[in-house]
Amino acid sequence: MAPHTESADRVLRAVERSSGDLTRFLRELVRAKSVTGFEGPAQEVVRDQLKSMGADVDLWRPSRKDFAGHEAFVAEEKEVGRRPNVVGRFRGSEGRRTLAFNGHIDVVPEGDPRSWAHPPYAARVEGGRLYGRGACDMKAGLAASIFAVQALLDSGVPMKNDVLIESVIGEESGGMGTLATILRGYRPNGVIIAEPTSLKLVTVQAGCLNFRIVIRGKAAHGASRYMGVSAIEKFQLVHEALLALEEKRRLAGSHPLFEGVPNPVTLSIGKLRAGDWDSTVPEELVAEGRYGVWPGETLADAKRKFEAVVTKAAASDPWLRKNPPELTWTGPQWESAEIAGHHWLAKLVDSACVRALGRRPARAGITAGTDMRLYTGVARRPAVIFGPGDVSTAHFSDEFVELDEVVQACKVYAAAALSWND
Secondary structure: OOHHHHHHHHHHHHHHHHHHHHHHHHHHHOOOOOOOOOOHHHHHHHHHHEEEEEEEOEEEEEHHHOOOOOOOOOOOOOOOOOOEEEEEEOOOOOOOOOOEEEEEEEEEOOOOOOOOOOOOOOOOOEEEEEEEEHHHHHHHHHHHHHHHHHHHHHHHOOOEEEEEEEEEEOOOOHHHHHHHHHOOOOOOOOEOOOOOOOOEEEEOOOOOEEEEEEOEEEEEHHHHHOEEOOHHHHHHHHHHHHHHHHHHHHOOOOOHHHHHOOOOOEEEEEEEEEOOOOOOOEEEEEEEEEEEEEOOOOHHHHHHHHHHHHHHHHHHHHHHHOOOEEEEEEEEEOOOOOOOOOHHHHHHHHHHOOOEEEEEEEEEEEOOOOOOHHHHHHHOOOOOEEEOOOOOOOOOOOOOEEEHHHHHHHHHHHHHHHOOOO
């Protein structure tokens, strides 16, 4: 048996032996509620695990001054300066290069607990699935990456190059944690982001922008509606123009990894507020939403197209010509991100899947924003996304992850880290 094949077998067997510990750790992570802005208790769980494995652990609390007005920082981010970021470094004997596994510890709110068949933070296991908020998005991938390194340590295979585990805050609100990690000086040679992809290899993501549109009308008593101007009715003109823009953009672009996706660049109104009394013509409407960006399209170009459509829609109406909509770009702004399909990092994950699972991973693109764009755009480092869990269960009630898939991901991560030491 070739020495490298023997090492791989030892590492994969170590993953199988530790699968029970992996599940126990993942359950502990899910039980540690970590809604964005309140990640501290879960980060302590990660820190303690990394320390027990012998990592050099860097725990710090990013402050606003760390970002110094950086354009990728979301100014609306709350509770800055109190939330811990964690990076664990496992040093190799040579340390010529560094591979990072990145995962966000924050989760979205659970919503109404009554809509859950399983309590959102009980981390119950049933039918081979672990249920709970964050189980899929994305504590499973983070746990699997940690135990992949544990498998290398348990197997006794010597590590030549460094491996980082990055457990970051604030991804759901715009990527503050990963940006802070990059600005602190962590710029690995390659990054595997453990977001849920159903074990598909993602090398491209679309981008998106958040926006707010304010429409002004004229208040009047509902009994004499004709004396007022309804902000709701005026918004309909703008909304119809935006829907037409969405369709035009859908037809104008394409990407082979988005085949089968009905629309990679959706434009969606997520929040709508209008009026303050049921018998008063509403004098103001506020619409907030997200606007998809094609891979390779700059945010500036995407903004110009959107702004032109709003301006043109307003110009077609006498009231809106005099009272134009107020458009603001708000919150997170996710650039698109992509690396070539033949990039060495993509090949690393390809070969790791073959070694660990006996097959190459399917290739895919994703339409949601992730921290991938911070590595490719800010750090100028290659990144791919690969992880356990079906993203269609994320942010929903009864979020879950298949435990067998978590173990499979752990094996792939371990095989990738092993190859990193060649």
